[in-house]
Amino acid sequence: MNNGLPDVSLAPRSAPSAAQAKAQAFGLGFDLAGVAALGAPETAPAFDAWLANGYAGEMHYLERGADLRRDARRPEPGMRSAIVVAMNYGGTQPSGPIARYARGDDYHDVMREKLDELGRWFVAASSSAARTRSYVDTGPVLERDLARRAGLGWFGKNTNLINPSLGSFFFIGALFTDADLETDAPFEADRCGSCTRCLDVCPTQAFTAPRTLDATRCISYLTIELKGEIPAEFRTAIGELLYGCDICQDVCPWNRKFSRELSEPAFEARGLRRLADGREIARAVLAMSREGYKAEFGGSAVTRAPLPRLKRNAAVLLGCAAASDDLPALIAALADAEPLVRRHVAWAVGRVRSDAARQALLDRLIVEPDASVVEALRAALAACAG
Numbered sequence: 001m002n003n004g005l006p007d008v009s010l011a012p013r014s015a016p017s018a019a020q021a022k023a024q025a026f027g028l029g030f031d032l033a034g035v036a037a038l039g040a041p042e043t044a045p046a047f048d049a050w051l052a053n054g055y056a057g058e059m060h061y062l063e064r065g066a067d068l069r070r071d072a073r074r075p076e077p078g079m080r081s082a083i084v085v086a087m088n089y090g091g092t093q094p095s096g097p098i099a100r101y102a103r104g105d106d107y108h109d110v111m112r113e114k115l116d117e118l119g120r121w122f123v124a125a126s127s128s129a130a131r132t133r134s135y136v137d138t139g140p141v142l143e144r145d146l147a148r149r150a151g152l153g154w155f156g157k158n159t160n161l162i163n164p165s166l167g168s169f170f171f172i173g174a175l176f177t178d179a180d181l182e183t184d185a186p187f188e189a190d191r192c193g194s195c196t197r198c199l200d201v202c203p204t205q206a207f208t209a210p211r212t213l214d215a216t217r218c219i220s221y222l223t224i225e226l227k228g229e230i231p232a233e234f235r236t237a238i239g240e241l242l243y244g245c246d247i248c249q250d251v252c253p254w255n256r257k258f259s260r261e262l263s264e265p266a267f268e269a270r271g272l273r274r275l276a277d278g279r280e281i282a283r284a285v286l287a288m289s290r291e292g293y294k295a296e297f298g299g300s301a302v303t304r305a306p307l308p309r310l311k312r313n314a315a316v317l318l319g320c321a322a323a324s325d326d327l328p329a330l331i332a333a334l335a336d337a338e339p340l341v342r343r344h345v346a347w348a349v350g351r352v353r354s355d356a357a358r359q360a361l362l363d364r365l366i367v368e369p370d371a372s373v374v375e376a377l378r379a380a381l382a383a384c385a386g
């Protein structure tokens with residue numbers, strides 16, 4: 001029927017171009033932007049093999065969402081392309097006890113807000129109802145795969161995505177849309193060459209091969225994701241690290257040359273996270289109340305580890321330092337409410353190997369109600385004597 005009006009239902013639907021979407025992304029403060037068509041990731045078999053080898057450890061959500069991760073069209077049916085973005089988090093900041101990515105405001109919130117804004121702009125600039133959805137490690141998506149396909153970089157041997165003009169100290173995010181946008185060429189080159197610095201430096205030898213990480217050995221996993229006991233074999237390798245690990249990125253020549261200054265104020269380090277002295281932070285954490293924890297770490301990525309897990313890490317850090325100056329803080333923490341914390345504190349006290357340390361372990365042994373902590377106290381006493 002022709003009533004003189006244009007037939008809107010048959011009019012071609014128009015959406016912003018890929019170039020306009022990327023320009024908008026840069027305007028919002030993203031450092032890199034590219035477009036990829038959604039589909040089955042080429043690296044899905046590598047992901048499957050990784051799961052089958054048990055390298056995900058306790059990160060069961062990866063296994064649960066595996067089927068969705070195997071095809072980027074599955075998390076939200078009808079979506080067709082993704083504007084993939086990256087945001088620098090300041091690789092020139094000195095390395096320290098808290099990994100760089102977790103020192104400022106939580107990147108999920110910061111990036112999500114910007115991506116949602118990009119989404120609102122995209123919908124408003126489309127001629128008919130368009131759908132978008134933001135992801136920043138907030139859905140079952142293989143983000144590094146998507147980012148490589150959008151041309152943002154290559155998979156380094158340390159598994160991080162590296163961009164030739166930014167290095168690897170950046171976050172990845174994506175805005176899925178139901179529009180067919182012009183795609184960028186995938187990043188095909190491997191610029192690692194014969195370098196193996198990251199593989200050689202890893203303190204826990206967590207790489208089973210180039211580009212394959214056994215997360216259950218990785219300090220990032222051990223200090224953030226692992227809920228229970230840090231296995232004894234890894235404790236001394238953790239050294240000065242309290243939360244996360246940047247070591248295999250610090251040594252990367254691409255980061256040494258191309259890391260950028262922090263430009264996003266939200267990622268600037270706050271409070272204790274500004275400190276370079278791991279022992280000072282660890283002592284403060286060990287003495288922290290729930291309220292203190294919320295005030296100090298609320299709104300940051302550190303809250304991925306609840307307070308007892310963070311105290312466990314603090315005990316391991318102080319145990320690695322094995323300094324008698326830290327003994328008062330450790331002795332106070334032998335009375336912590338959580339057996340998990342007390343077990344790790346007992347280990348740390350044992351590492352100090354002094355008469356005062358031995359006496360503190362004996363004093364606690366008399367009153368300790370938990371059998372698992374009693375066992376840890378006895379092992380620590382044996383270490384003290386040895």
Ligand code: B12
Nearest residue numbers: 043046050099142143144145160161171172211220244245
């Ligand atoms: C689980 C997870 C972890 C785990 C496991 C990491 C790992 N390497 O597997 C742990 C807790 C250890 C971790 C640590 C870190 N993480 Co993390 N993590 C994730 C998460 C949620 C899923 C990653 C995953 O699926 N792992 C399974 C493996 C198989 O996949 P993959 O690591 O992505 O590897 C892909 C490629 O390398 C390739 N591949 C793998 N093997 C092979 C082999 C060959 C031969 C080839 C060609 C390709 C290939 O295929 C894989 C699948 O696409 C992503 C967010 C997301 N939704 O994707 C963030 C993410 C990967 N993490 C990130 C960050 C920042 C970190 C840390 C730097 C934090 C820190 N400072 O402590 C460290 C880095 C440690 C490291 N060397 O990777 C960023 C990485 C940004 C970047 N530039 O790459 C992401 C993308 C989060 C984000 N939105 O920004 N992380």
Ligand code: SF4
Nearest residue numbers: 202218219245247248
């Ligand atoms: S993040 Fe640290 S522990 Fe994990 S693979 Fe890299 S160097 Fe090893």
Ligand code: SF4
Nearest residue numbers: 156157192195198252
């Ligand atoms: S350190 Fe060397 S091998 Fe490792 S990711 Fe960087 S360039 Fe690649």
